[in-house]
Amino acid sequence: MTNYPEASRILVAIDCIIFGFDGKDIKLLLIKRNFEPEMGKWSLMGGFVNKDEDLSDGATRILYNLTGLKNIYVEQLATFGKAGRDPGERTVSVVFFALIKIDEHDSEAVKSHHAAWIALEDRPRLIFDHEQMVVQAIEHLKYNAALHPIGFELLPERFTIPQLQKLYEAIYNIPIDRRNFSRKLLSTGLLIDTGDKNSHSATKKAILYKLDEEKYKAKFHSFWNFMPDSMRRSD
Amino acid sequence: MTNYPEASRILVAIDCIIFGFDGKDIKLLLIKRNFEPEMGKWSLMGGFVNKDEDLSDGATRILYNLTGLKNIYVEQLATFGKAGRDPGERTVSVVFFALIKIDEHDSEAVKSHHAAWIALEDRPRLIFDHEQMVVQAIEHLKYNAALHPIGFELLPERFTIPQLQKLYEAIYNIPIDRRNFSRKLLSTGLLIDTGDKNSHSATKKAILYKLDEEKYKAKFHSFWNFMPDSMRRSD
DNA sequence: TCAAAAGTGTTCTGTATACACCCATGG
DNA sequence: CCATGGGTGTATACAGAACACTTTTGA
Numbered sequence: 001m002t003n004y005p006e007a008s009r010i011l012v013a014i015d016c017i018i019f020g021f022d023g024k025d026i027k028l029l030l031i032k033r034n035f036e037p038e039m040g041k042w043s044l045m046g047g048f049v050n051k052d053e054d055l056s057d058g059a060t061r062i063l064y065n066l067t068g069l070k071n072i073y074v075e076q077l078a079t080f081g082k083a084g085r086d087p088g089e090r091t092v093s094v095v096f097f098a099l100i101k102i103d104e105h106d107s108e109a110v111k112s113h114h115a116a117w118i119a120l121e122d123r124p125r126l127i128f129d130h131e132q133m134v135v136q137a138i139e140h141l142k143y144n145a146a147l148h149p150i151g152f153e154l155l156p157e158r159f160t161i162p163q164l165q166k167l168y169e170a171i172y173n174i175p176i177d178r179r180n181f182s183r184k185l186l187s188t189g190l191l192i193d194t195g196d197k198n199s200h201s202a203t204k205k206a207i208l209y210k211l212d213e214e215k216y217k218a219k220f221h222s223f224w225n226f227m228p229d230s231m232r233r234s235d
Numbered sequence: 236m237t238n239y240p241e242a243s244r245i246l247v248a249i250d251c252i253i254f255g256f257d258g259k260d261i262k263l264l265l266i267k268r269n270f271e272p273e274m275g276k277w278s279l280m281g282g283f284v285n286k287d288e289d290l291s292d293g294a295t296r297i298l299y300n301l302t303g304l305k306n307i308y309v310e311q312l313a314t315f316g317k318a319g320r321d322p323g324e325r326t327v328s329v330v331f332f333a334l335i336k337i338d339e340h341d342s343e344a345v346k347s348h349h350a351a352w353i354a355l356e357d358r359p360r361l362i363f364d365h366e367q368m369v370v371q372a373i374e375h376l377k378y379n380a381a382l383h384p385i386g387f388e389l390l391p392e393r394f395t396i397p398q399l400q401k402l403y404e405a406i407y408n409i410p411i412d413r414r415n416f417s418r419k420l421l422s423t424g425l426l427i428d429t430g431d432k433n434s435h436s437a438t439k440k441a442i443l444y445k446l447d448e449e450k451y452k453a454k455f456h457s458f459w460n461f462m463p464d465s466m467r468r469s470d
Numbered sequence: 471t472c473a474a475a476a477g478t479g480t481t482c483t484g485t486a487t488a489c490a491c492c493c494a495t496g497g
Numbered sequence: 498c499c500a501t502g503g504g505t506g507t508a509t510a511c512a513g514a515a516c517a518c519t520t521t522t523g524a
Binding site: 412414415418419422436437438439440 | 512513514515516520521522523524
Binding site: 481495 | 498503505516524
């Protein structure tokens with residue numbers, strides 16, 4: 001055992017960027033603080049790291065408290081550590097990036113935390129440097145959804161290709177050609193036809209697919225560009 | 236001003252993964268510790284965050300101390316925060332990823348820190364979770380060098396295309412076709428012919444290029460794959 | 471003058487794109 | 498029966514991969 005007596009100890013917080021998709025807009029799960037500091041203002045969901053708690057466990061704990069969900073797609077995004085970012089006391093915040101299936105969340109838990117789903121464009125002013133965190137998370141989403149099949153994490157277990165297309169159109173704010181999108185998706189081999197079709201449609205019902213979990217895991221890291229094409233598919 | 240009296244304060248460290256390229260191998264700058272804890276063992280260069288010091292400033296400071304360089308390519312890689320990762324005391328480490336031009340570093344400073352450039356394959360056992368950090372950094376290098384033109388950061392100001400090719404072959408451990416690589420590189424428009432040629436060559440001398448800084452900055456974030464090609468070139 | 475490395479060119483093939491057509495559904 | 502949205506097909510352009518040839522250099 002060694003001690004580091006001269007070094008300074010700092011508060012370590014965790015903040016979570018939680019994305020959802022309601023079929024039309026990308027949304028963020030934000031809380032209206034009913035506690036100090038900055039009571040009454042909007043912020044990301046967060047908390048301090050417990051003594052003897054792994055960072056990733058802290059993120060899981062905080063996400064579970066707010067959403068009631070355990071198996072969430074979570075990545076560490078970045079750590080924000082400007083000296084004056086929290087005016088109260090020096091605090092370093094490790095920010096986690098989460099994608100959830102919006103229909104599965106526990107709306108009671110959300111309500112009790114004074115949280116709300118808010119479309120990206122409608123997001124309010126946030127405390128501290130939380131806006132910067134959100135901006136970086138949106139960049140991350142755009143970047144990674146183009147390279148890895150993470151979009152599925154925002155959709156229900158069973159989904160249609162048109163749903164997936166609307167998701168990508170929302171992420172990138174561009175129109176996508178229906179037919180090419182469909183072919184590209186199917187060519188990945190990641191989709192399994194469930195045999196069922198979408199009910200609740202005023203027109204032709206779309207095929208419900210589910211993700212091929214095996215291939216999803218195997219292919220997760222398989223999109224490249226600059227290097228020889230052999231790299232894209234391998235790994 | 237608000238205080239968070241009940242929350243626990245934690246030591247926050249910074250560790251730096253420093254990559255270099257000697258024309259043949261990708262190397263890491265590691266230190267043989269002549270201080271406690273873990274004296275005599277190999278580790279990454281690091282240190283604690285100073286009170287009132289931004290995280291990124293801390294990284295810059297540590298990198299400057301070891302290399303004597305100020306304008307280094309640095310990115311935040313990730314934060315390692317398992318509860319028991321440092322047996323001495325709970326410590327969270329923010330890891331930075333740095334690429335340097337190996338010929339420009341201050342070898343005196345390196346010597347005085349008992350540091351050494353070690354090829355990736357020859358790296359020794361490292362303390363704590365530093366090996367994990369290195370593995371993640373190598374992944375990051377492979378991933379990002381394929382998508383963004385960061386390879387240049389590892390080469391001298393003026394470099395030849397064959398040099399660049401050797402770098403990529405070292406990163407990916409694969410042979411690359413000379414002719415296709417050259418055309419692909421030149422087609423990016425990022426290279427400027429300096430007019431000079433490589434001396435010290437037993438055969439035909441290669442053209443020395445330098446980076447077009449303007450275009451480099453403008454195009455840095457411009458490689459995509461999954462989305463429509465319009466996204467690849469824009470942004 | 472020759473081996474080794476650097477530079478330039480050509481062909482082929484796969485993938486992305488743009489666009490046309492047909493099918494199912496409920497009002 | 499028709500407007501709307503979903504599924505399938507085809508021609509074209511472009512970029513990557515494979516491979517041949519020429520040029521330069523110093524020993």
